[in-house]
Amino acid sequence: MQLLDEFESYLQKNLPTLETFHPYYQEALQYMLRAGGKRFRPLLLLSVVKAKNPLLVPSAMRPALAVEMLHTYSLIHDDLPVMDDADLRRGNATLHKKFDELTAVLVGDALNTHAFYLIATAALHSDVRNALARELAYNGGIYGMVHGQILDCYFENQKLPLEKLRILHINKTAKLIAASLKMGAIIAVMSEAEQEQLYDFGIKLGLLFQIQDDIIDATKSSEEAGKTTQNDEAKNSFVNLLGLEGAIAQADELAKDIQEMLDSMDSDVADELRTLLAHYITRHKE
């Protein structure tokens, strides 16, 4: 987990700072970024870069932080009273509980925009920076994460058929995970075919991750999970649609697909991802 330590140390040194006479704006900007978390998306990006070209890892830190920042803004807004109304996140009070709702809206907005500032100012070729911004904005915005979130909220009390539930979660969760892998491939100057292969792998991985989250939400306490859980009976989750057994079977199947995809991938990248994902692929069984 050396890459995680490197990223964590980069993040701590690159938290947003500014001169202001606002009493807690800077603290609020940093609060949820400091709160830890798995750093799953940046590690996916960095693992691909490390496998193909370790010398580029330092330049990849900034885009990796951008992905984490976009993800963090989405958590802050998802936790708002008007959405999930959650009190706990990453083992801490959610941002609107620690400060207030207005601060949570604005800090989320600022981190969303700042992700693109980080990419635009990374020490990478202009073409690469543009490609990274396009991927992050496509998958993290209108056509991706926000689309998934608005579907999730709108259909909260209506059971969706499996195909629509998959579309919901591909958008809500999987596309940003897929984009993280593809962004690593873009930085490492891998071929377009390899970029797309990693993107497709990421979609499966994201779906697995979501099903696992649903399983954990259904089976663990808030204390164990480090966030508000079991408030999701009404939500469109795979557990609610397929039952716990069905969701676990679905997760097992995705985990098998993912192993097969790793076997057909560039072997350096596959090895690096196997190391990283060892902790994740079977976590719904822990």
Added chain:
Amino acid sequence: MQLLDEFESYLQKNLPTLETFHPYYQEALQYMLRAGGKRFRPLLLLSVVKAKNPLLVPSAMRPALAVEMLHTYSLIHDDLPVMDDADLRRGNATLHKKFDELTAVLVGDALNTHAFYLIATAALHSDVRNALARELAYNGGIYGMVHGQILDCYFENQKLPLEKLRILHINKTAKLIAASLKMGAIIAVMSEAEQEQLYDFGIKLGLLFQIQDDIIDATKSSEEAGKTTQNDEAKNSFVNLLGLEGAIAQADELAKDIQEMLDSMDSDVADELRTLLAHYITRHKE
């Protein structure tokens, strides 16, 4: 006003569309963009480009739309119940009144991110696209617009001294206006000195614009202004700090500075901006 017609037509043809089974996500994404408005920021950008290199105006439409999109997201979030709690905007119901609060949060988030998608995919040199993204994100995010908004909200019931009120409004309003002009200069490949000159001009213009808004809020009805007005007694406005007479005097002085800055600027750009700003510089006297 040919440039406004061109931009309006480009915007109408480039509203966000997507395939979705959400009943009104696409409509909500388009709603506030369609609602009109002065298109002041995109026109500033386009006027600079037109003055220096009219052939580049078509390629500048996409970044101009990006600026309008970022501005529009900020209006949607500013109108939320937790901020200004406004019912009217651009002569229409605000987004959370037309749809609901959750939709307004998410649509704002999506438009924020999408501004950077538009820039990353513009038909411009990669270096130019990166410089545009950096300007927009710097001035529209943590270090600019959001900083101003959080200051405005936090100090809502505390009278700030003039210097702090200026810092608040330079961040809240002026920096995005300044960035719009500078982005035009970047697209038109003007020198760094000229870019900075336009940026500084934009800061003054933005302050003037804000003082004029305060004056209009204090003197016009909601119907005349096309948005909720006169709910600002508690707000840190120039009118509340300096009185109506004082604010008008301040606006007159800024208008004079602005005329002088125009006289010392590249004459093609100055002529174009004079045409555009004829309707604005003295609007607090209308």
